[in-house]
Amino acid sequence: MEFTHSPLTDAAATEERRSLLRASDARPRRVGPLRQATVAAVLAFTFGAAFVVTAGPDLVHGTNEHAWLALSAVALAALCGGWFVSAHLHDSSASEAASAIRATYAEASDGELNYLVAMKGEYPEIGHAVRQWMALSLTIRTRDIRAVRAWVTRVEPLRERSRLLSKLAD
Known part of the structure; x- marks a missing residue:
């Protein structure tokens, strides 16, 4: 499953926050x-x-x-x-x-960034996305961490099931 979330630029995040x-x-x-x-x-x-x-x-x-x-x-x-x-x-x-x-729309806290570092190491899709974000110098906000959490919540049961099925096949 592909991780496709992209953070907003500072100007876009400010405008979206103001409109909300x-x-x-x-x-x-x-x-x-x-x-x-x-x-x-x-x-x-x-x-x-x-x-x-x-x-x-x-x-x-x-x-x-x-x-x-x-x-x-x-x-x-x-x-x-x-x-x-x-x-x-x-x-x-x-x-x-x-x-x-x-x-x-606030910047991510240290605890949220620690979570992102852990998920970056565990999931290569997230690691690739975070490297792209850093290359573009985008600010990581709470909304981006929530998107990572939502993706992990969706993907983890699927990966666990495939691990169990591969153990059964062995």
Whole structure:
């Protein structure tokens, strides 16, 4: 099985990383200059305060003149609270997605390079590819190490099976 992954140049990696970070999944939702979660929290607080203002005198005096207004404020506060939770969850998943993108396009760590050296010695296909990368002075990134890991994960069971079959044939 042939190893065909090729790393990106620095300019191409930077451009691809920027385009992925601009995607809607990697950015928090906004309402004007504010995050959606902030707007929802402010509205929930405002409607909660409206409930206290409208229901407060009724609760003290035992009347229910403004009960419909108080219940409307509670319903709106609950809806805005749900909106806040939804927006907050999206913001946190967006920040996780952005972190994952940045990590993918970061330069490979020493541990990852040690893994690459080990795989280069074990698999001639990877050794040949790494020599080509070094000849072109390409930066080895985490995405390249992940491609090597994926290839090894696909190839190793096939090679192990062929070793076992050759032992059976002997």
